[in-house]
Amino acid sequence: MERFTELTILQPEDKEGIEEPRTLGDELVEGKKRLYIESYGCQMNFSDSEIVAAVMRNAGFATTSSADEADLIFLNTCAIRDNAEQKVRNRLKQLNTLKKKKPELMVGMLGCMAERLKTKLLEEEQIVDIVAGPDAYRDIPKLVEEAETGQKAVNVFLSREETYADIAPIRLNSNGVTAFISIMRGCDNMCSFCVVPFTRGRERSRDPHSIVREAEQLFNDGYREVTLLGQNVDSYKWESENGEERVNFAHLLERVALVNPDLRVRFSTSHPKDITDEVLYTMAKYDNICNYIHLPAQSGNSRILKLMNRTYDREWYLGKIDRIRAILGDDCGISHDMISGFCSETEEEHQDSLTLMEYARFDYGYMFAYSERPGTLAAKKYADDVPEDVKKRRLNEIIALQQRMSLERNQRHIGKVQRVLVEGTSKRSEDDLFGRNDQNKVVVFPRGSHQKGDYVNVRVTDCTAATLLGQVVNIE
Ligand code: SAH
Ligand code: SF4
Ligand code: F3S
Numbered sequence: 001m002e003r004f005t006e007l008t009i010l011q012p013e014d015k016e017g018i019e020e021p022r023t024l025g026d027e028l029v030e031g032k033k034r035l036y037i038e039s040y041g042c043q044m045n046f047s048d049s050e051i052v053a054a055v056m057r058n059a060g061f062a063t064t065s066s067a068d069e070a071d072l073i074f075l076n077t078c079a080i081r082d083n084a085e086q087k088v089r090n091r092l093k094q095l096n097t098l099k100k101k102k103p104e105l106m107v108g109m110l111g112c113m114a115e116r117l118k119t120k121l122l123e124e125e126q127i128v129d130i131v132a133g134p135d136a137y138r139d140i141p142k143l144v145e146e147a148e149t150g151q152k153a154v155n156v157f158l159s160r161e162e163t164y165a166d167i168a169p170i171r172l173n174s175n176g177v178t179a180f181i182s183i184m185r186g187c188d189n190m191c192s193f194c195v196v197p198f199t200r201g202r203e204r205s206r207d208p209h210s211i212v213r214e215a216e217q218l219f220n221d222g223y224r225e226v227t228l229l230g231q232n233v234d235s236y237k238w239e240s241e242n243g244e245e246r247v248n249f250a251h252l253l254e255r256v257a258l259v260n261p262d263l264r265v266r267f268s269t270s271h272p273k274d275i276t277d278e279v280l281y282t283m284a285k286y287d288n289i290c291n292y293i294h295l296p297a298q299s300g301n302s303r304i305l306k307l308m309n310r311t312y313d314r315e316w317y318l319g320k321i322d323r324i325r326a327i328l329g330d331d332c333g334i335s336h337d338m339i340s341g342f343c344s345e346t347e348e349e350h351q352d353s354l355t356l357m358e359y360a361r362f363d364y365g366y367m368f369a370y371s372e373r374p375g376t377l378a379a380k381k382y383a384d385d386v387p388e389d390v391k392k393r394r395l396n397e398i399i400a401l402q403q404r405m406s407l408e409r410n411q412r413h414i415g416k417v418q419r420v421l422v423e424g425t426s427k428r429s430e431d432d433l434f435g436r437n438d439q440n441k442v443v444v445f446p447r448g449s450h451q452k453g454d455y456v457n458v459r460v461t462d463c464t465a466a467t468l469l470g471q472v473v474n475i476e
Contacts, residue, residue: 036070041078050169059141077113081371112199158201184230192377225264234274257286296337300356301349333439341391343382410463
């Protein structure tokens, strides 16, 4: 219940801010030191852990999915809200017990909380031996060596260039069907509530050739879906050194779509200020670019959006929704992020968030109560003056509305046939498989003779607010 008031997951998938940790899988290699990584926060962090695993494998480590068996434990942390950090601190307390049993165990903090707190983490948490920020992952083997001599090791330098483009990530805990490809790092927007620009540094785009190569490799390895990741994918921008080749996000999307028509392409996150008609037309042109856009709103009120420094207003946001519907039709899945109780938000302004949601008819959403982050513009300039119980009550209203809309949006699929990419066995029953349709909705259906990685046609017969249920039909 407590989690419900913080955020609602109307989709059983991973997404920014969901603070459920993820771990990497096992590699049984005799005689090697074993690394255990636990990732918190957004998809970027999960994707980064795969890079860290690759760096560490090159340095002679094997990975394990059991913290008890590890010689080295990394927590790849998130700082987006206070509760994300509290979760990591509690985990460190548990690890203390482990360390008592095994004094040679080393603990490293990676990611956004490591970057935010830097050496302060070493002072506050005795158990931590290594602190490495998001741009310091190549340096980790050296930091481990340093820590092995008994010193504490820290690298929190942020880079303007690092994209880890040449490092092939290790997909250890993957379903073998869907994968993330990081296309850019950092963020140059300064949303006043957000800690990301401080923890991930300046925005930089990765070489498109290395992105396409990674997508090709994944397809050859049997993967059938890639998600292109960035904090603001629409501002992807790359130029060759001689200036002859210029690639924006629409071009990149097209290049990845052309890898193979059987490779689905998704992307996240789109910023309402930057998403262009060119991107929408590219989506319309290629069947394998999924009809789904995650378009965080944060608020439905123009004054609050201005205080948030989102650089668009309500009308602009609604205009983008209209363009999506005009170019991609009503079928395009749209999800959002919403924050309740930002500094000075009134009841009327909160109502504007609800009416914006009703207008947009979002398929699902990720909804949060505002959590002041030290060092951000909002923390410096505005009072965090909406009482906690009011934030929670507003959040619950937002969640209730979203639940209703999600159910309505899902009911529209009943009776229709959906193309589904099978991702694995349903959590609820061994006899069922699950996958996702074009709009990113989870579809559950009886297994039959199908397996993960297959594309199947499923007629939807029933639904909840989170899931579509159906039967496979054979159509040629
Ligand atoms: N780059 C993405 C968002 C990344 S953070 C974008 O611009 O939309 C993921 C989500 O966490 C945000 O969309 C926002 O809704 C939420 N969030 C970020 N900072 C927050 C804070 N201080 N309090 C509450 N929610 C926050
Ligand atoms: Fe944070 Fe805004 Fe950047 Fe998203 S666009 S990561 S909300 S600063
Ligand atoms: Fe992601 Fe959390 Fe960092 S949402 S970018 S891991 S602060």
